[in-house]
Every structure is written in C-alpha cells, then in structure tokens.
Amino acid sequence: MDDRERLKLFEQAVLPHLDAAYNLARWLAGNDHDAQDVAQEASLRAFRFFGNFRGENARAWLLTIVRNTFYTWLRKNRPPENTVEIDDETLAIEDASANTEALNPQFADADVVRRAIAELPVEFREVVILREMEGFSYKEIADLADVPIGTVMSRLARARKLLQKQLAAEFNRGAQP
Amino acid sequence: MNCQQAKPLIDPYADGELEAAATLELERHIHDCPACARAWRNLQSLKKTLKQDSLYFNAPMDLRRKVKAELHSPLGTKSRWSLPNWNWLTGVTTGLATACLALLLTLMLLRPSAQQQLTDEIVSSHIRSLMANHALDVVSTDQHTVKPYFNGKLDFSPPVKDLAAQDFPLIGGRLDYLDGRSVAAVVFQHRKHIINLFVWPAKEADSQPAMLASRQGYHVIHWSEAGMTFWAVSDLNEKELMEFARDLTGGGN
Incomplete structure (x- = not known):
C-alpha cells in the first residue's frame, strides 16, 4: 500500500469520527483551544499508527488515541487535578437520588447539565461521555480506557449518582422563589 | 429479589447490559417496589438528559481544515509535541533532522528497496x-x-x-x-x-x-x-x- 492509498483509506475510515474525537477531547480538556490541540495531535498520531489498525471499530480506535493523547497532554500541562481517589465516602450520597423526584429533561437546562458533567472527576466524566454520548458497550469502554469492566460499571454508577445529586440540587434551587 | 440485590442491577439494565434471567427478576422487582421504580425512572431521565444533541461538541471547521492540511503536507504527520520545552537551537536541529528524514523517506519511497x-x-x-x-x-x-x-x-x-x-x-x-x-x-x-x-x-x-x-x-x-x-x-x-x-x-x- 503506498502513501497516497494509505491517506485515502485513513480519510475514509477514520476522519469521519473527527466529531467524536473532538467531543471527547472537549469534555476531557474543558475548553475549545486545548481540545482542538488534543484532537489534532491525536488525529496525526492515529495516521502514523494507522498500520496497527485492524479494521474493527475505527471510532473506538481513534478515541483510544484521543484519550491517551489527552492524558499525555494533561501530565505536561496541568498540575495533578481532581484525580482524587473516589471511594465509598463520596457514595454517602448513595440514596440522595432515590429521594428526589424524577428529573424531567425539559427542566434540565443544557448549561446546568454541562456544568454538572464538567465538575465530575475526569475518570468519571470519560465513562459518561463514552457510554451516553458515544453509546459504547461496557466491554468497549473497558478496552478503550484499559480498565476492567467492573471498574467501568462502578465508575459509571458513581458518576450518575453524582450527576443526579447535582442536577437535583440545581432543580430544587430553581424551583424556589 | 430484594432492593439490595436490585440496586446494582439498575444501571446495567438501563444500559441493556443485563443478562436475560436477571432482567426478568429485576423487572418483576421494579414492578412491585416503588423505591426501585423511582430510581429506575430517575436513571432513564438522566440518560435522556445526557443524550441531548446540544451537549455534543461537533468538530469546528477550523479543526477539520487543520487536520486535513497537516495530513496532506509532505512533512505533515510529525508530532508537534515531541519536544515540550524547545528553544531555538533544538528547534533548528529538529528542523534539519526532519528535513533529512523527509529526504531519506522520499528517496526510499521513490524506489522500493x-x-x-x-x-x-x-x-x-x-x-x-x-x-x-x-x-x-x-x-x-x-x-x-x-x-x-x-x-x-x-x-x-x-x-x-x-x-x-x-x-x-x-x-x-x-x-x-x-x-x-x-x-x-x-x-x-x-x-x-x-x-x-x-x-x-x-x-x-x-x-x-x-x-x-x-x-x-x-x-x-x-x-x-x-x-x-x-x-x-x-x-x-x-x-x-x-x-x-x-x-x-x-x-x-
């Protein structure tokens, strides 16, 4: 396969997922400028590693590279942030969601939701994006994030509890005069 | 099935990742238990909330253009990150090295060995x-x-x-x-x-x-x-x- 062919194949198979790459980078990095940097670098890396791509799931493959690129970038550019070990303490909130009324999406203002997602620790944020926005299975997320399926499940459950708590609090605040 | 057994299954159930037997049992429990039914409704509405199109960031045209340009440029696909703290000297050296490498690659590509x-x-x-x-x-x-x-x-x-x-x-x-x-x-x-x-x-x-x-x-x-x-x-x-x-x-x- 010559270089031109390789580029053509790459443009057909991988570039259609640039939206997904940017979306993940944007949610991980938190702003447009850094997200563009990460997504661009990841796309170029993907092209260089295209030989290793086995033609299975181009979107999952590209997002794996985006994720790795982001963590490389994070180590270089930011002091360790909320990589706090989230343990059962955080889960004292466990039953908070059960006591709140069902959240009606019509009342959940996009900005409020955006803020709630952005406030999640990054390990939680990524599983939420990969599951809810990209629709990946637990297995695919586990492969992508290089963690056991059990970890994916517990992170996802905890992330959802935190989001429900946050959104319920906002909702109640909004409901008060 | 009681609530304690049901709770950890609600997430996988909502994600379509629960096996058939457990699904049946959980559905029966949710039918009879108002608390778990509420948790299930809450989760569904959260999932819907997170799937709103307006939360998805599509790639800006600018990014699309930059990526295409880099892929098509002859020196394109090199990482811009390989040298985090470069000064002008390493910059020049890298430039030269890249040029040499590019020349070498071009020569190699022209005539398959x-x-x-x-x-x-x-x-x-x-x-x-x-x-x-x-x-x-x-x-x-x-x-x-x-x-x-x-x-x-x-x-x-x-x-x-x-x-x-x-x-x-x-x-x-x-x-x-x-x-x-x-x-x-x-x-x-x-x-x-x-x-x-x-x-x-x-x-x-x-x-x-x-x-x-x-x-x-x-x-x-x-x-x-x-x-x-x-x-x-x-x-x-x-x-x-x-x-x-x-x-x-x-x-x-």
Whole structure:
C-alpha cells in the first residue's frame, strides 16, 4: 500500500469520527483551544499508527488515541487535578437520588447539565461521555480506557449518582422563589 | 429479589447490559417496589438528559481544515509535541533532522528497496496462508514430526523449535515460495494469532531480531543466525512478536 492509498483509506475510515474525537477531547480538556490541540495531535498520531489498525471499530480506535493523547497532554500541562481517589465516602450520597423526584429533561437546562458533567472527576466524566454520548458497550469502554469492566460499571454508577445529586440540587434551587 | 440485590442491577439494565434471567427478576422487582421504580425512572431521565444533541461538541471547521492540511503536507504527520520545552537551537536541529528524514523517506519511497519488496511478499504470503485456510501442510505440535517433513522437500534443514512453554506452541509447517526459491514456513500460534516463520539459507551476517515493517496491521520481524534468514510475520502486537523472536533466538537481548 503506498502513501497516497494509505491517506485515502485513513480519510475514509477514520476522519469521519473527527466529531467524536473532538467531543471527547472537549469534555476531557474543558475548553475549545486545548481540545482542538488534543484532537489534532491525536488525529496525526492515529495516521502514523494507522498500520496497527485492524479494521474493527475505527471510532473506538481513534478515541483510544484521543484519550491517551489527552492524558499525555494533561501530565505536561496541568498540575495533578481532581484525580482524587473516589471511594465509598463520596457514595454517602448513595440514596440522595432515590429521594428526589424524577428529573424531567425539559427542566434540565443544557448549561446546568454541562456544568454538572464538567465538575465530575475526569475518570468519571470519560465513562459518561463514552457510554451516553458515544453509546459504547461496557466491554468497549473497558478496552478503550484499559480498565476492567467492573471498574467501568462502578465508575459509571458513581458518576450518575453524582450527576443526579447535582442536577437535583440545581432543580430544587430553581424551583424556589 | 430484594432492593439490595436490585440496586446494582439498575444501571446495567438501563444500559441493556443485563443478562436475560436477571432482567426478568429485576423487572418483576421494579414492578412491585416503588423505591426501585423511582430510581429506575430517575436513571432513564438522566440518560435522556445526557443524550441531548446540544451537549455534543461537533468538530469546528477550523479543526477539520487543520487536520486535513497537516495530513496532506509532505512533512505533515510529525508530532508537534515531541519536544515540550524547545528553544531555538533544538528547534533548528529538529528542523534539519526532519528535513533529512523527509529526504531519506522520499528517496526510499521513490524506489522500493529489495527488502521492502520482500517484506511485501512475506506479508502477502502470510495473508494468503490465512485466507485459503491452508496454513499447514503438516499438522503437528511435535518438532520431531515437523522437521522431518521438510526433508527431501527442501535443500536445507530449517531449525524447528517448540515454544509451547513460552506460550507460542508450534502447530505445524508447510512449503512456501519466497524471494525466488522454496522456503520453509514454520507455523506457531499465540492465543488466536497465527505466526508464520519463514526460513531459508542466506549469505547474511548474523543479526538480532529487528522490527521491519507494519503493513495492513501485520508486523514483520527479521533476523539472521548461522547462515539462515528468518522472517516472522503476524497480526500479533509488536511487543509479543518481538518476544517470540527473542525466545526463538535463545532469549535475552
């Protein structure tokens, strides 16, 4: 396969997922400028590693590279942030969601939701994006994030509890005069 | 099923990841338990909330344009991050090095070397052996069966080693044709991956295993030892294929 062919194949198979790459980078990095940097670098890396791509799931493959690129970038550019070990303490909130009324999406203002997602620790944020926005299975997320399926499940459950708590609090605040 | 058993199943159920038997039990429990029913409704509405289109960031045109431009530029695909704290000197050096490398690459690409042609041939041969389902002419995990098979079919006797202990079991061998001659293909397996090891005599100096190329997802490692040339090819990842080559040459670096 010559270089031109390789580029053509790459443009057909991988570039259609640039939206997904940017979306993940944007949610991980938190702003447009850094997200563009990460997504661009990841796309170029993907092209260089295209030989290793086995033609299975181009979107999952590209997002794996985006994720790795982001963590490389994070180590270089930011002091360790909320990589706090989230343990059962955080889960004292466990039953908070059960006591709140069902959240009606019509009342959940996009900005409020955006803020709630952005406030999640990054390990939680990524599983939420990969599951809810990209629709990946637990297995695919586990492969992508290089963690056991059990970890994916517990992170996802905890992330959802935190989001429900946050959104319920906002909702109640909004409901008060 | 009680609430304590039901709770951890609600998330996988909402994600369509719960097996059928548990799904039935959970549905029965949710039907009878108002608290779990509420948790289930809350989760569904959260999922809907998170799927709003307005939360998805589409790639800006600008990014699309930059990526395309870099991919198409001749020096394009180099990482801009390889030097985090570059000053002007390393900048110039990198520039020169990149230019040299680009020149070298261009020269190499213009005229495929004999080695590249051979590498292509080896990858094609590997793929053919997998597609036609004729990877093996002699099926045996015993090196003392595989080795004699080649006697009388080749004018040399390829070394055949079993690496079952290293998790690369021998599964057989066949004759193949490469570089204008008949060669031995000794076939190994690692998990689900097939490794073809091509061997023939060659007048080359001994060399250590070196990763030569990755084509269409296949890796090729080459080395020479005692007047024989060895080419290992597989879709196995580079690291494991290199381990295989090292185990075969007697291990170690």
